Amino acid sequence: MSARRALIMHPSDNVATAVEEIQPGEDVAIPELQRVIALRATEAIPFGFKIALEDIGRGETVRKYGEMIGKASAAIAKGALVHVHNLEGTRARGDLERSGER
Amino acid sequence: MSFLGYRRSNGSVGTRNHVLVIPQGIIAKSICDFVVGTKMILTVDHGSGRTANDREQIARVLIGLGQNPNVASVLVHAASPGVGYPELRAERLADEIATSGKRVEVLDPAKDGGTYGAIVRGIQLGRQLVYEASKLRREAVGDEHLCVGVKCGYSDTTSGIAGNPAVGYLYDKIVGAGGTALFGETTEIIGAETALARRAATPEVAKALLDAVAHREALAKSTGLDIRTVNPVPSNIKGGISSLEEKSLGAIHKAGTAPIQGVLKYAERPTQKGLHFVDNWMGHLSIFAGYAAAGANLVLFQLGGGGVAGRTLLEGSPSVVAPFLWCTANPKTYATAQDSIDFYSGTVIEGTETPEEAGERLYRTVVDIASGTLSHSETLHYAEPIDMYLEEPRF
Numbered sequence: 001m002s003a004r005r006a007l008i009m010h011p012s013d014n015v016a017t018a019v020e021e022i023q024p025g026e027d028v029a030i031p032e033l034q035r036v037i038a039l040r041a042t043e044a045i046p047f048g049f050k051i052a053l054e055d056i057g058r059g060e061t062v063r064k065y066g067e068m069i070g071k072a073s074a075a076i077a078k079g080a081l082v083h084v085h086n087l088e089g090t091r092a093r094g095d096l097e098r099s100g101e102r
Numbered sequence: 103m104s105f106l107g108y109r110r111s112n113g114s115v116g117t118r119n120h121v122l123v124i125p126q127g128i129i130a131k132s133i134c135d136f137v138v139g140t141k142m143i144l145t146v147d148h149g150s151g152r153t154a155n156d157r158e159q160i161a162r163v164l165i166g167l168g169q170n171p172n173v174a175s176v177l178v179h180a181a182s183p184g185v186g187y188p189e190l191r192a193e194r195l196a197d198e199i200a201t202s203g204k205r206v207e208v209l210d211p212a213k214d215g216g217t218y219g220a221i222v223r224g225i226q227l228g229r230q231l232v233y234e235a236s237k238l239r240r241e242a243v244g245d246e247h248l249c250v251g252v253k254c255g256y257s258d259t260t261s262g263i264a265g266n267p268a269v270g271y272l273y274d275k276i277v278g279a280g281g282t283a284l285f286g287e288t289t290e291i292i293g294a295e296t297a298l299a300r301r302a303a304t305p306e307v308a309k310a311l312l313d314a315v316a317h318r319e320a321l322a323k324s325t326g327l328d329i330r331t332v333n334p335v336p337s338n339i340k341g342g343i344s345s346l347e348e349k350s351l352g353a354i355h356k357a358g359t360a361p362i363q364g365v366l367k368y369a370e371r372p373t374q375k376g377l378h379f380v381d382n383w384m385g386h387l388s389i390f391a392g393y394a395a396a397g398a399n400l401v402l403f404q405l406g407g408g409g410v411a412g413r414t415l416l417e418g419s420p421s422v423v424a425p426f427l428w429c430t431a432n433p434k435t436y437a438t439a440q441d442s443i444d445f446y447s448g449t450v451i452e453g454t455e456t457p458e459e460a461g462e463r464l465y466r467t468v469v470d471i472a473s474g475t476l477s478h479s480e481t482l483h484y485a486e487p488i489d490m491y492l493e494e495p496r497f
Binding site: 007009017019046047048049050064065067068069070082083084087088089090091092093094095096097098 | 258262263289292293322323325327330344345347348352407432
């Protein structure tokens with residue numbers, strides 16, 4: 001296995017953070033405390049951006065640092081980039097308050 | 103371990119030995135232009151048309167800066183437009199600063215021959231004060247005399263992974279040695295407040311922390327805005343942070359793991375040692391002056407990325423009297439701004455240092471700068487205006 005390319009912050013996380021530029025189709029190694037998770041990037045993951053460790057359905061919780069960082073606003077496939085296009089925060093959302101969604 | 107500091111008559115210890123001139127204005131500026139070793143606060147708000155609460159907050163900033171252990175003595179002038187309010191009278195500011203045992207002199211244009219008479223007298227007094235202050239020698243003191251404040255900014259995902267954890271290590275070390283450590287930015291703990299509240303030393307502290315977040319979140323919702331158009335700020339999103347919750351959960355790493363002893367207002371001085379949360383706003387031209395007014399004798403800005411090569415790193419003295427350190431864990435930021443960065447912990451991402459090793463190196467950097475080594479920003483004779491954190495409307 002080549003040098004680490006992404007870091008996981010907590011064992012329960014379903015995303016990892018790329019610490020190198022990852023190209024589509026590249027294998028990603030995520031060293032963890034007990035095991036090494038291996039997966040293949042389905043698209044480019046820039047340095048500092050997140051990659052999905054598993055399939056995450058629309059509306060499901062995205063976890064980093066062992067905590068909820070938001071919900072999937074679209075279905076996210078394992079190996080995909082996770083960012084503002086498919087993940088939305090749910091806190092302090094005045095727009096949702098106004099539309100009565102929360 | 104220990105650092106070399108200036109011991110004050112009230113037992114506090116400074117990492118610097120400034121003479122402070124307050125409030126802002128032509129008298130302060132003229133004295134500081136003429137007399138070496140003087141510091142002033144540059145801010146546009148004199149308190150006119152401000153509510154009593156906000157005037158008291160301004161007074162707390164000015165008095166707190168005067169009482170800061172990095173200040174040897176203080177000149178207060180009575181020529182500010184806000185001076186007519188009881189909270190901001192020069193004598194009131196001077197008397198409260200003097201309770202810290204320092205020499206405080208008041209300049210009054212009405213008694214000193216007008217503005218220019220006050221300037222001349224201020225220069226004469228200022229020369230005496232800096233001469234007097236220069237006789238004090240640094241001595242070895244314990245880390246319980248360190249009081250630090252931190253903000254993380256232009257955050258990206260390196261902040262949560264490697265930058266803030268190094269600061270967290272430093273915070274645990276300082277708190278463990280009996281020192282004081284301040285962190286804040288209420289908006290940036292939304293989503294992480296439950297984890298933080300579990301660390302509160304008492305149920306009252308937990309409630310105060312949760313109340314501060316609830317208040318801030320209710321304000322955010324009352325705007326009707328999608329918070330994502332405001333915060334995370336564009337540079338956060340560009341750096342890989344996707345939500346306010348993700349930003350918050352990374353941000354709290356800078357607070358280490360110690361129990362939270364109290365929740366403070368902006369510029370409020372803690373009444374005990376240990377880790378404290380400050381209910382403040384993230385702006386760096388606001389937050390650091392507040393930490394210094396609360397007694398911080400050193401402050402840190404933990405920087406992510408966000409296109410910092412130009413303007414950001416030239417902004418000087420946002421902490422007025424406390425040495426100011428720039429830290430980053432982003433290799434690109436470091437590469438573009440090595441001449442301004444005091445500490446780099448991208449080594450943790452590169453795999454050449456553990457977070458603990460990086461934190462230990464940050465601690466040694468802090469001890470050096472506390473002992474008199476200049477921080478990079480201190481090599482610039484430049485000050486940005488301070489944006490005091492005032493929440494109430496103006497009339």
